[in-house]
Amino acid sequence: MGITLRGVNYTYQEGTPFEGRALFNIDLGILDGSYTAVIGHTGSGKSTMMQLLNGLNIPTKGDVQVNGVTISAKSKPKSIKQLRQQVGLVFQFPESQLFEETVLKDVAFGPKNFGKTTEEAESIAREKLALVGISDDLFEKNPFELSGGQMRRVAIAGILAMEPTVLVLDEPTAGLDPKGRRDLMALFSQLHASGMTIVLVTHLMDDVANYAEQVYVLEAGRLVLSGSPQEIFQKVDLLTEKQLGLPKITAFAQRLRERGVAMDRLPITIDEFKEVMRSWTN
Ligand code: ADP
Ligand code: MG
Numbered sequence: 001m002g003i004t005l006r007g008v009n010y011t012y013q014e015g016t017p018f019e020g021r022a023l024f025n026i027d028l029g030i031l032d033g034s035y036t037a038v039i040g041h042t043g044s045g046k047s048t049m050m051q052l053l054n055g056l057n058i059p060t061k062g063d064v065q066v067n068g069v070t071i072s073a074k075s076k077p078k079s080i081k082q083l084r085q086q087v088g089l090v091f092q093f094p095e096s097q098l099f100e101e102t103v104l105k106d107v108a109f110g111p112k113n114f115g116k117t118t119e120e121a122e123s124i125a126r127e128k129l130a131l132v133g134i135s136d137d138l139f140e141k142n143p144f145e146l147s148g149g150q151m152r153r154v155a156i157a158g159i160l161a162m163e164p165t166v167l168v169l170d171e172p173t174a175g176l177d178p179k180g181r182r183d184l185m186a187l188f189s190q191l192h193a194s195g196m197t198i199v200l201v202t203h204l205m206d207d208v209a210n211y212a213e214q215v216y217v218l219e220a221g222r223l224v225l226s227g228s229p230q231e232i233f234q235k236v237d238l239l240t241e242k243q244l245g246l247p248k249i250t251a252f253a254q255r256l257r258e259r260g261v262a263m264d265r266l267p268i269t270i271d272e273f274k275e276v277m278r279s280w281t282n
Contacts, residue, residue, distance in 0.1 A: 002197070003030040003053065003166065007062035010048050014060060022048040024221045026062070030214070032165075035198045037208040037229070039244060040218035046201045047092075049218070050170045053199065054087035055080040067165060085114060088164035092171045094155035098143040103134065106143055107158045114162065121161070128157040132187060149180040156187075166197040173204070185211065209233060209247040209268040217244070233268045249273045 010023040023045045030036050038046050051057040052064050055071055058080070063072040069082050091097070100106035107125035112118060129139065132153040138146065143154055152172075159167070169188065173181040185207060192198045192211075202208060208215055208229050215232045217225035219242065225232065233239070233250050240246075246254065253266045253273060267273040 001065075001067045002032045002034075003067075003199075004028075004065040005049075005052070005062065006065070008049075008052065008059045008064060009061040010045075010052060010057055011060045012048075022221050023052075026223050028216055028223060028226065030166075030197065030199060032067075033192075033195055033197055034214060035192050035212050036200070036214045036216065037212035038199065038201045038216050038218065039203065039205075039208060041243070043220075044218040045221040046218055047170055048221075050089060050168045050199070050201060053166070053168050054089040055083035056089065085162055086164055087166040087168055088159040088162055089168045090156055090159055090170065090172050092174050093152075094159070094172075095143075095148065095151035098151060098155055098158075101142055102140050103129065103143050103146070103154050104139040106154060107161050110158055110162045124161050124163070125157070128160040129154070131160065132157045133183070149176055149183075152176070152180075152184070153187075156184075160191075164196075166199065167191060168199045168201075170201045171203070172200070173202075173207075203245075205233070205245045205247045205250075209250070217242075229268055230265070234266055236266070 005026050005028050008023055008026040009021070012020045012022055026049065038049065040046055048057060052059060053066065058075060059072055061073065063070050066083055066086055069079050069086065071079060071083055098106050100109055104122060104125050107129055108121035111124050112121040116124065134150060134153055134157065138150065143151055146154065173184050176184065188198055188200070189211060200207070200212065212229050215227060215229055216223060233246055236246065236254055247268050249270055250266050250268050253263060253276070257263050263276055267276050
């Protein structure tokens with residue numbers, strides 16, 4: 001059934017002197033099992049939109065549908081709770097939300113809170129910790145004794161422990177070193193391959209090119225562009241004007257094109273670039 005946003009508006013602190021409209025008439029769809037990227041400058045409304053997907057924000061106007069659950073300004077807490085379970089939201093720096101005294105307890109907290117017994121919850125927690133690559137010897141440690149990358153994995157395991165069907169990732173690799181970033185991206189790719197719907201907010205165009213199937217571009221609270229990464233990254237002038245950047249290999253190919261190298265389409269991944277090179281030697 002996927003996710004649909006229909007005419008969604010979101011205003012912070014409506015009716016107060018601090019009122020601020022963050023999203024304007026957003027219509028979009030996200031297919032079940034797809035990998036969607038959301039890009040746009042700081043303040044364009046990405047995080048506001050991600051929080052609408054899991055019911056942390058409720059639309060001021062319009063509605064959000066997730067797997068048959070509809071959320072609008074009139075929704076009851078029960079359907080919002082349903083949405084929270086379906087859609088796992090990984091914030092930027094999710095490790096700041098760890099709070100239990102052991103890693104295992106922290107990850108088991110969510111399922112326990114949603115009605116599982118301690119044993120069931122801890123069994124789910126072990127499984128999810130293994131999935132994110134946290135070894136057993138760390139389960140009884142205090143989360144704050146772990147490295148930054150490990151803490152982030154524990155936080156993500158805590159979200160996976162709710163067994164969501166959709167995983168929303170708001171700049172999930174911010175602040176990690178290149179290896180930590182690659183490993184996490186590989187984990188999300190694996191979750192996607194196992195059938196999970198992935199929504200990724202990022203400013204890394206290489207990640208968009210390498211992983212996403214669909215891209216939405218936000219600008220000042222409005223949806224201004226959408227399409228596959230291949231389509232989006234052909235619009236070099238538009239993206240340059242919007243200062244959104246290109247995948248590294250696309251920028252390189254574009255410079256070649258400017259120097260007279262003919263290319264029907266700009267490659268967006270290394271594999272696509274290799275194909276372009278093969279066509280030169282044929
Ligand atoms: P992004 O994630 O793309 O950087 P946000 O969704 O965080 O954008 O912000 C969109 C707009 O909403 C910005 O103008 C921002 O200042 C405003 N905003 C975000 N969070 C709040 C909040 N809690 N209260 C008031 N305004 C907010
Ligand atoms: Mg944000």
